[in-house]
Amino acid sequence: MPFTFQAPGKVVFGRDTARQLPALVAAVGSAPLVVTGAKASRHQALLTALRQAGLTVTTYAVAGEPTVEAATDGAHLARAAGCDAVIGLGGGAALDTAKAVAALATNTSDAFDYLEVVGAGKPLTEPPLPVVAVPTTAGTGAEATANAVLSVPGRRVKVSLRSPLMLPRLALVDPLLSASMPPTVTAATGLDALTQLLEAFVSNQANPMTDALCREGLGRAARALPAAYADGTNLAAREDMALASLLGGLALANAKLGAVHGFAAPLGGLLAAPHGQICASLLPFVTAANIRALRSRDPGSPSLSAYAAAATLCTGRPQASPEDGAAWLDTLCRQLAAPSLTALGLTAADIPQVVANAAKASSMRGNPVALTPGELADILTGALG
Numbered sequence: 001m002p003f004t005f006q007a008p009g010k011v012v013f014g015r016d017t018a019r020q021l022p023a024l025v026a027a028v029g030s031a032p033l034v035v036t037g038a039k040a041s042r043h044q045a046l047l048t049a050l051r052q053a054g055l056t057v058t059t060y061a062v063a064g065e066p067t068v069e070a071a072t073d074g075a076h077l078a079r080a081a082g083c084d085a086v087i088g089l090g091g092g093a094a095l096d097t098a099k100a101v102a103a104l105a106t107n108t109s110d111a112f113d114y115l116e117v118v119g120a121g122k123p124l125t126e127p128p129l130p131v132v133a134v135p136t137t138a139g140t141g142a143e144a145t146a147n148a149v150l151s152v153p154g155r156r157v158k159v160s161l162r163s164p165l166m167l168p169r170l171a172l173v174d175p176l177l178s179a180s181m182p183p184t185v186t187a188a189t190g191l192d193a194l195t196q197l198l199e200a201f202v203s204n205q206a207n208p209m210t211d212a213l214c215r216e217g218l219g220r221a222a223r224a225l226p227a228a229y230a231d232g233t234n235l236a237a238r239e240d241m242a243l244a245s246l247l248g249g250l251a252l253a254n255a256k257l258g259a260v261h262g263f264a265a266p267l268g269g270l271l272a273a274p275h276g277q278i279c280a281s282l283l284p285f286v287t288a289a290n291i292r293a294l295r296s297r298d299p300g301s302p303s304l305s306a307y308a309a310a311a312t313l314c315t316g317r318p319q320a321s322p323e324d325g326a327a328w329l330d331t332l333c334r335q336l337a338a339p340s341l342t343a344l345g346l347t348a349a350d351i352p353q354v355v356a357n358a359a360k361a362s363s364m365r366g367n368p369v370a371l372t373p374g375e376l377a378d379i380l381t382g383a384l385g
Contacts, residue, residue, distance in 0.1 A: 003207035005254050006164060008133070008144055008171040013246065015239065018174040021046060021087075021134065022053035028130040028169055029085025031056040033078045035098040037090040038063040043136075046089065058083055060101070065268070065275070066093045067151045068111050071100035071161070078105040078129065087132045088168075091189070092140030092275065095133050099166050100148035102128035116362070117159045118152055130169040136177040138228075138241035139189025139276050141196055141249020143171035149268075149275075157269035157357070167253075175235065175242040183229050187336035188276030190225040190241055195279045196248035197221060198287070199258040202306040203366040210255040211306075215313060217247035222314040229336055256366025259286045259358070259379070266357035273344040280338035284330040285382040291322045293369045303368030340385025351380045 012020060025032055032055060036043055040061045050057050058081040060074050078086065078101055086105070088098025104111055106126040112119035133143035142148075147162035181189070200206060201214035224240035231237070260282045267278050287307075294304045304322060311325025312318055320328075346354070355376045358364065371379075 003209065003254070005209050006146060006167060007250055007253070008168045010169070011171045011173070011246070013173045013243065015176050015235070016174065017172055018046060018134070018177060019049070021132075021172060022049050022055065024170055024172065025050065025055060025085065025087060025132055026053060028132065029083075031058070031081070031083050032085040032087045032132070033058045033060055033074070033081065033083040033101065034087045034089055035060050035062060035074060035094050035101060037061065037094050043089055062094060062097045064093065065151050066097040066100065066148065067153060068115070070097055071104055071148070071150055072111050074101035075104035083129065085130045085132065087134060089134045089136065091135065091137040092142045095135060095140065095142035096148040096150065098133065099128070099131055099142070099168070100150060100161050102131045103148070103161060103163065103166055105129050111161070114161050115150070115159050116162060117360075118155050118157060119159070124163045124165050127165055131166070132170045132172065133168040134172045134174070134177070135242075135245070137181060137185065137189045138175070138178045138238070138245040139192040141193065141245050141252060143168055143173060144246060144249030145253045151269060155269065158265050160362070171246070173242050173246050175239040178242055179232060179235065179238050181232060183232065186229050186232060187338065188274055188280055189245070190221065190228065191280035191283060191333065191336065191338060192276035193241065193245040193248045194218070194221045194225065195260050195283050196252045196257065197244065198310055199260060199366070200248065200251035200255040201310055202290070202303040202368045203255045203258060204303065204368050205366050206255045206306070210251040213247045213251045215309070217244040217251070218310055218313045220244045226332070226335065257363040258367040259290065259364060259371060259376070262361040262364035262367065263354065263358045263380070265361045265363065266354050267346070270350065270354065271345045277339055277344060280333055280336070281341050281344060281383050282379065284326060284333055285379045287329055288326045289371060289375055289379050290367065290369055291326055293371060293375060298369060301368060341380065341383045342385050346380070346384060348381070348384065351377050354380060
């Protein structure tokens, strides 16, 4: 089976590896722009360490979900400050913004020239500034992907800026940086990681290398997510979730995702809700719909076998069926208080437009079975709660 595999230039993983950040950054640049979440002060110790190492640090704080405007403004700041590298320090929003800023800092045409769906989708012509990705949550896997998902508020959609050139030069994953996440954030980001592992595992573009990553990640996430949610100080669980998130990012970058993320793109532009919460709302319903469709239309599909293998990994039962896995996911999402789509602001009147937009999303092309508009609508109706 022919396949290609892309990954960050270097991955540094482990507890307390953040103390290596100044030396690692100095190897790629001397004047980094550090992109953080809304409160850069939360990372004061790391920012101080970077400055004490002789680096000229400029900070750029981004509130909420990443937008095209935030990425464009950050690129202008990077050029004005003479930055020669970009550090993404925070959750998925900070990391995606950092990757987009690095790309737009050197590719100076209008951002819409490079955006998918709402733009021209032109390829980058210049290498981005080198990116160092340092996640402080365990969910998106953005430290290992070659795209940035950006909101376009005027169009009420989320779209990608994508290029193989956007892979981070370095991903530094220190589980201790995620230990302060509150339970709600632990649940949302963790269920995002679990979704990515499962969708990549059953994807119609999975390959032996991504399968190996997903098997490892699914088992860890199934054990660690409930434990991290129940006790945020459980460092072994935090470490397992940080690794599961990284493995999910590596897998999705090489095997594509599926209908959960196909829905998440239009819903993310429509609802004022974090990406992980949207995925959590959809995951059990998409999984059950996919299994029903495969049973009916393609019972010999390797994706159905993958759902069975995932069920065994998650439940710990050797003879678990795909349906057992779907039931386990439903129970887990309830245990972690995953919100309904109604709680996130979706109404039944929104469903036809969301279905139409989701059908065009790139992630839908990785789904293990082509779902009909009726099946897509039924998923949303179920997820309304």
